Structures are given as structure tokens and as C-alpha cells.
Amino acid sequence: MKQKADTFLFYLGHPAHYHNVSVVIKKLSEKGYRIVLVARGKDVLFDLLEGLPYDIIYLKPKKGQSKWSLIKTVVKREFILYRLALKYKPKMLIGTDIVIAHIGKLLGIPSVILNEDDAKEVPFLAKFGFKYASAVMSPNCCDISPYNAKKVGYNGYHELAYLHPNYFTPDKSKVKDLVKDGEKYFILRFAELTAHHDDGKKGIDRTIAKKLIHRLKPFGRVYITSERKLEPELESYRIKINPKNMHHALYFAELYIGDSQTMAAEAAVLGTPSIRFNDFVGKLGYLEELEHKYQLTVGISTKEIDKLYAKTAEFVENELLTELFKERKIKMLSECEDVAQFWMNYFIENKKNKYL
Numbered sequence: 001m002k003q004k005a006d007t008f009l010f011y012l013g014h015p016a017h018y019h020n021v022s023v024v025i026k027k028l029s030e031k032g033y034r035i036v037l038v039a040r041g042k043d044v045l046f047d048l049l050e051g052l053p054y055d056i057i058y059l060k061p062k063k064g065q066s067k068w069s070l071i072k073t074v075v076k077r078e079f080i081l082y083r084l085a086l087k088y089k090p091k092m093l094i095g096t097d098i099v100i101a102h103i104g105k106l107l108g109i110p111s112v113i114l115n116e117d118d119a120k121e122v123p124f125l126a127k128f129g130f131k132y133a134s135a136v137m138s139p140n141c142c143d144i145s146p147y148n149a150k151k152v153g154y155n156g157y158h159e160l161a162y163l164h165p166n167y168f169t170p171d172k173s174k175v176k177d178l179v180k181d182g183e184k185y186f187i188l189r190f191a192e193l194t195a196h197h198d199d200g201k202k203g204i205d206r207t208i209a210k211k212l213i214h215r216l217k218p219f220g221r222v223y224i225t226s227e228r229k230l231e232p233e234l235e236s237y238r239i240k241i242n243p244k245n246m247h248h249a250l251y252f253a254e255l256y257i258g259d260s261q262t263m264a265a266e267a268a269v270l271g272t273p274s275i276r277f278n279d280f281v282g283k284l285g286y287l288e289e290l291e292h293k294y295q296l297t298v299g300i301s302t303k304e305i306d307k308l309y310a311k312t313a314e315f316v317e318n319e320l321l322t323e324l325f326k327e328r329k330i331k332m333l334s335e336c337e338d339v340a341q342f343w344m345n346y347f348i349e350n351k352k353n354k355y356l
Contacts, residue, residue, distance in 0.1 A: 007034040007088050008347065011081065011095030015045045015243070016262045020114055020158050021094065023167045023340040025054065028347070036088050038081065043192075043227050044243040057084065078102060085109060092347060098129035110134040112347070116158045116265075118285050119144040137343065141285040152346060156336040157286050159262070159269045163247060166338055170251040170270075178241065178249060184220030186316075187239070187250060188212060189258030191278075192227035203259025203278040206231050208305065212257060212312060213237065219316045220254060225263075254322065255315050257308075261287060268296035271329030273321050275300060277308050294332040296325060 008028055012018050018039070025035050035054040039045055049056055059080065081103045085093065093100040093111040104111030113133045119126035120143075130136050130147040138144055140153040162168065178185055190204055204212070209224075210233070216222050223239035224230065225246065230238060241249055247266065250256060256267040259278040267274035268290045274297045281299035282288065290296045300308045315321055 006091040007036055009036040009038065009084065009088055009090040009093050009100075011093070011097045011100050012037060012039045012045060012049075013095070013097055014040075014042050015048055016158075017096055017114075018045060018048050019162045020096075021161070021343075023162050024343050024347070027340070027344045029054065031348075033091075034088075036084070036090065038084060040077075047243045055088075074099065082106070094347070096125075098125060098132075101129045101132040101134075104134060105132045112137055112152075114158065114343075115144065116142060116284075116286050117261075118142055118283065119147065121280065121283050137346070139286050139289075141289040143285055154337055154339060154342050156339040156342070157265055157269060157290070158339070159265045160333075160336055161339040161343060163266060163269050164338055164340065165333065167340060168247060171248050172252060174245040174248040175241070175252055178221070178223065178239070179252075180221065184254045185252075186216045186220055186222050186255045186257070187253045188222065188224045188237075189256065189260045189263045190224065190226040190228055190230075191258070191260040203302070204257075206234065208277075208308070209234055211309065215309060215312055216255075216316065223249075227260075255312075257312065264297050264299075265290060268294070269329065269332070271296070271326040273315055273325050274298070275308065275311055275315070278302060290332070294328055296328050296332060 010021055010025065029035050037049065037054050037056045038059065039049055039056060040059045046058060077099045081099050085103050085107055090109060093104045093109055094114065096114050100111045101113060103109070111133045113129055113136045115125070115136050115138045119130065126144065126147060130144055130150060133150060135152050136144055136147060136150050137152045139157055140155055144151050188209065190209070213222050222237055224234060224237040225239050239249065247270070250263070250267055250272055251270045253272055256263065256272055256274040258264060258276060261276065261280060261284060264274050264276035265287060276287070276297060277300050279302055281301045287297060287299060291299055298311055300311060
């Protein structure tokens with residue numbers, strides 16, 4: 001197809017941000033649109049982008065822990081995105097970052113923030129991002145007040161934009177090295193918890209991790225995927241797999257336990273039993289819906305450590321658990337829409353919001 005003049009620029013600050021739009025950018029590219037990806041080095045993001053047929057600008061992360069360091073980082077990113085927007089003249093700026101809203105406002109380019117968190121849990125993004133964005137695309141269950149007027153809602157979750165059966169087919173051959181002699185396996189996930197909205201939040205520490213491993217090992221192999229550096233006694237459990245195959249590994253796992261929101265939701269939409277353990281439990285609408293409406297994940301706060309161990313034991317001893325969760329997944333899918341196609345139509349037509 002003849003290349004169209006329109007360009008879409010996506011800002012990616014985390015591996016999850018790429019996964020969110022991976023299907024959409026492929027669809028846009030196939031229609032002849034030019035795709036520009038601006039990516040900040042975070043976890044395995046650069047590995048996921050390797051070999052993709054798009055214009056990719058790699059940014060090295062230089063973020064300190066102080067508020068002053070955060071401000072300097074944002075200002076630098078503003079300058080970089082400003083120059084790139086002038087160079088590529090995109091039809092739209094898309095991502096999960098306050099900068100695209102600012103540059104869009106400054107240059108008169110529509111900006112769309114993809115968001116799955118309730119505004120009260122991401123106050124910085126809401127105050128400095130939602131406020132200036134042209135639109136905020138969020139699940140219907142997500143409360144972004146006082147900016148709900150800018151919300152473009154849908155029945156679904158970010159994770160369905162790439163893990164919906166229309167786009168993801170689990171392939172056991174991609175995880176054959178994880179399965180030894182037909183053994184079951186479990187995945188533990190440790191997030192870094194250093195984002196601005198993670199301030200003061202806790203998750204799975206070394207002591208808890210070791211106790212979980214001790215309880216899981218009699219039932220199968222334990223693998224760890226971690227954003228943060230692992231202690232020597234945990235490093236041997238680190239999963240050795242191509243990052244592009246992680247969702248296949250998650251699908252075939254018997255159980256996921258972690259302090260990552262995203263991976264818990266990924267497990268949920270895949271129908272993999274999951275337990276999330278952190279201080280965000282009870283505070284995020286999309287995970288609350290996946291837990292209480294569809295019973296596809298269980299949230300346990302860091303004040304209930306004994307409950308974490310008890311629920312782990314309950315799950316691993318239930319031989320019907322996998323089948324039960326796959327049935328629940330079918331119900332969830334029947335009530336949700338194809339998020340990638342919804343986003344795709346909106347990006348091209350952008351007729352459903354008065355701000356565009």
C-alpha cells in the first residue's frame with residue numbers, strides 16, 4: 001500500500017507501554033501510516049523493540065530519586081519530544097506520559113494518554129497530564145475525575161489490547177525449556193516500585209520471596225522475573241526466556257504471584273490464577289473489577305502476610321484451579337470488546353471526543 005503522509009508518534013516508558021500498543025502500531029503500519037516510537041530504557045523494553053520495522057528513537061534513562069531529578073528529567077524529555085514533533089509532524093501523540101500532553105498543547109497536535117489507573121492513585125500524571133491531554137483512553141471502570149470529560153471509555157483493559165485471543169495464541173513450544181519432565185511451574189514477579197506513584201508503597205521483599213519459594217517448590221519449579229536487582233540466593237531462580245515469549249510463559253504457569261499490577265492483570269486476562277501482593281490492593285478500579293466481578297485475580301495487602309501464604313497454599317493444592325480460571329476468562333471475554341480495534345478506529349477517526 002502506498003505510504004500515507006500521516007505519522008503517529010508513540011512514547012514508550014516501560015515494556016508494558018509497548019505491549020499495550022504493539023497490535024495497534026502493527027495495524028496502523030499495515031494501513032500505510034508511518035510509526036515513530038520514542039522509547040526510554042526501562043527493564044527489557046529495548047529488547048522488545050529489537051528488529052521492529054519502525055522509526056525508533058532510544059532514550060537512555062537518567063532519573064534520580066529526588067523531586068529535582070524528576071523535574072530535570074521531565075524538562076529534558078520535553079525538549080526531546082518537542083524537536084521530534086517538529087521533525088516528524090505527527091497526526092497524533094500517544095502514550096502514558098505527561099510530556100506528550102504538553103507538546104501536543106504547545107504545537108496544536110492531538111495527544112492521547114492511555115491510562116488504566118484511577119486518577120487519585122496517579123496524581124502527578126492526572127494533574128500534569130490528563131489536564132492538558134486532548135483525550136484520556138481508559139476502561140469504563142477507571143475513575144479519572146476531575147477529568148472525566150476527557151475520558152474515552154471502553155469495556156475492557158489495556159492487557160486485552162494485546163492478549164485478546166484475536167491477537168495472542170499461546171504456544172507451548174516457546175516455553176519448552178521451562179518445563180522439565182512435565183513439571184508444573186510458578187512465576188514470581190517483583191516490580192521496582194520506584195515510579196512517582198509508588199512512593200511509600202511496598203511489595204514482596206527478600207524474606208517473603210524466600211518463604212513463597214519454600215512453599216511452592218514441593219509442587220513444581222519456581223521462576224522469578226524482576227525489574228529490580230535480585231539477591232544472590234534468589235538470582236538462580238531468574239527466568240531465562242526471551243522477553244518476547246513471557247506471555248506464553250505466563251499463560252502456561254500454574255500460578256502467578258507478584259507485586260506488579262500489570263502482570264497480575266495480564267495473568268487475569270489469560271486465565272492464569274494470580275495473586276497480587278502490594279499496597280495498591282483495593283485502590284485500582286480495573287484490578288478490582290477483574291477480582292470481584294470476574295474472580296480472575298486475588299489482591300492481598302502487605303499487612304496480611306499470613307493471608308498471602310494461606311491463599312498460596314489453597315491455590316496450589318486445588319487441582320481444578322486452572323480449569324476454573326479458564327472458564328472465568330471466557331465469561332470476561334464475552335463481556336469485553338476488542339480493545340486494540342477500538343483504539344485503532346479512534347486513532348484514525350478521532351470523532352468521539354470533543355477535544356479532538
